Amino acid sequence: MRVAMIGSGYVGLVSGACFADFGHHVVCVDKDPGKIDRLHQGVMPIYEPGLEQLVASNVKAGRLSFTTDLAEGIAGAEAIFIAVGTPSRRGDGHADLSYVHAAAREIAANLTNYAVIVTKSTVPVGTGDEVERIMAEANPHAEFAVVSNPEFLREGAAIGDFKRPDRIVVGCENDRARAVMAELYRPLFLNQSPLLFVGRRTAELTKYAANAFLATKITFINEMADLCEAAGANVQDVARGIGLDNRIGSKFLHAGPGYGGSCFPKDTLALVKTAQDFGTPVRIVETVAAVNGQRKRAMAKKVVTAAGGDVRGKRVAVLGLTFKPNTDDMRDSPAIDIIQALQDGGAEIRAYDPEGHEQAAMVLTNVHYATDPYDALEGADVAVLVTEWDAFRALDMDRVKALLKSPVMVDLRNVYDPAEMARRGIAYTSIGR
Numbered sequence: 222m223r224v225a226m227i228g229s230g231y232v233g234l235v236s237g238a239c240f241a242d243f244g245h246h247v248v249c250v251d252k253d254p255g256k257i258d259r260l261h262q263g264v265m266p267i268y269e270p271g272l273e274q275l276v277a278s279n280v281k282a283g284r285l286s287f288t289t290d291l292a293e294g295i296a297g298a299e300a301i302f303i304a305v306g307t308p309s310r311r312g313d314g315h316a317d318l319s320y321v322h323a324a325a326r327e328i329a330a331n332l333t334n335y336a337v338i339v340t341k342s343t344v345p346v347g348t349g350d351e352v353e354r355i356m357a358e359a360n361p362h363a364e365f366a367v368v369s370n371p372e373f374l375r376e377g378a379a380i381g382d383f384k385r386p387d388r389i390v391v392g393c394e395n396d397r398a399r400a401v402m403a404e405l406y407r408p409l410f411l412n413q414s415p416l417l418f419v420g421r422r423t424a425e426l427t428k429y430a431a432n433a434f435l436a437t438k439i440t441f442i443n444e445m446a447d448l449c450e451a452a453g454a455n456v457q458d459v460a461r462g463i464g465l466d467n468r469i470g471s472k473f474l475h476a477g478p479g480y481g482g483s484c485f486p487k488d489t490l491a492l493v494k495t496a497q498d499f500g501t502p503v504r505i506v507e508t509v510a511a512v513n514g515q516r517k518r519a520m521a522k523k524v525v526t527a528a529g530g531d532v533r534g535k536r537v538a539v540l541g542l543t544f545k546p547n548t549d550d551m552r553d554s555p556a557i558d559i560i561q562a563l564q565d566g567g568a569e570i571r572a573y574d575p576e577g578h579e580q581a582a583m584v585l586t587n588v589h590y591a592t593d594p595y596d597a598l599e600g601a602d603v604a605v606l607v608t609e610w611d612a613f614r615a616l617d618m619d620r621v622k623a624l625l626k627s628p629v630m631v632d633l634r635n636v637y638d639p640a641e642m643a644r645r646g647i648a649y650t651s652i653g654r
């Protein structure tokens with residue numbers, strides 16, 4: 222099949238490369254000439270394990286190409302995906318749909334054959350109707366159907382998630398479009414991934430419901446962690462104790478510094494706004510967003526307490542900056558709030574992250590970026606583990622202890638064993654244990 226992908230960001234590029242790998246012919250379109258130039262040279266705009274090789278092999282096989290020219294990109298395509306950004310709109314938290322609408326208008330103006338227009342970007346309920354209206358207005362002769370096909374992939378595991386999804390949700394209102402979507406995803410039937418055909422509005426809402434539910438699960442266990450700390454219980458054991466109940470499930474029950482990233486913070490906020498507009502507020506999600514927002518900065522207090530009540534003039538080593546491992550993404554990372562709060566308290570920050578320095582430097586000031594974890598720890602009064610990169614999972618604790626000015630460690634991801642740390646003489650604080 223011929224596929225066009227409008228928007229070569231995270232979702233567009235990964236989906237495009239994976240569809241090409243299934244044997245479809247994919248053209249990825251992006252307005253940014255610099256990005257397209259770099260893609261032509263094999264340079265990825267994002268860090269995602271396995272992506273560079275996947276792109277290279279499919280370009281070589283002639284199934285994947287890149288262009289800035291939308292008309293050229295969509296020529297002859299049977300499915301045209303809209304995978305442009307939907308950031309939070311400044312001021313009100315609603316999703317900003319201006320890029321989606323602009324893409325719809327441009328597609329309609331250049332459409333020469335019947336095509337299924339697929340919204341892959343996370344868009345509020347009703348966006349498919351709006352895209353349909355905009356396209357019909359821009360080109361009354363255009364023949365098309367609009368389908369919603371939300372993406373559930375996780376950064377750092379995006380290729381695996383795309384190729385072996387738990388489910389594919391397609392919101393579709395007619396049979397011709399349904400046949401195109403079934404053909405497009407046919408290679409996945411081998412993995413027996415369920416393909417759910419639902420109404421378009423249902424598909425749009427399903428994506429928000431999924432992200433809001435996961436954000437709620439994390440926030441629930443984070444609050445349990447605080448309670449465990451106060452009550453002298455162990456949150457990891459509580460998580461295991463409840464997670465083995467199939468109705469609850471053990472995933473997404475890791476207590477930590479609060480969720481970040483490009484999806485959960487933005488999507489929970491957008492769902493809250495949508496629900497308020499419909500007059501059916503989702504009060505649980507409102508609370509989740511508020512609790513998570515406060516949690517990130519509150520983590521800095523843990524560090525201050527561990528450092529003896531004051532960080533003024535003290536050096537803090539921060540291990541991990543990105544919102545989770547295996548990405549260079551700093552969007553809404555807890556590290557930002559934590560570092561800024563510590564700096565407000567007068568601390569000097571030495572940080573190390575395997576991939577995040579470049580993006581961190583765009584949002585943080587006055588941070589010294591170290592060359593490796595041990596370099597970050599040198600002469601520090603307290604070490605804080607913020608992101609659980611593999612590189613921090615088996616640190617040489619004798620070396621850590623020797624490098625630190627005082628052996629104090631705050632582990633916001635529960636990577637280490639408190640008893641073992643006590644045995645080594647390290648003053649160790651973690652989450653909910």
Ligand code: UDX
Nearest residue numbers: 372373374375376473474475477480481482484544545
């Ligand atoms: C998420 C969804 O998982 C994915 O389905 C959707 O398409 C996009 O949003 P992503 O943002 O890439 O994916 O990361 P994810 O692995 O879900 O983690 C999100 C945040 O939650 C991270 O900050 C992570 O550290 C945190 N988290 C996750 C926890 O604190 N505890 C957990 O148990 C799981």
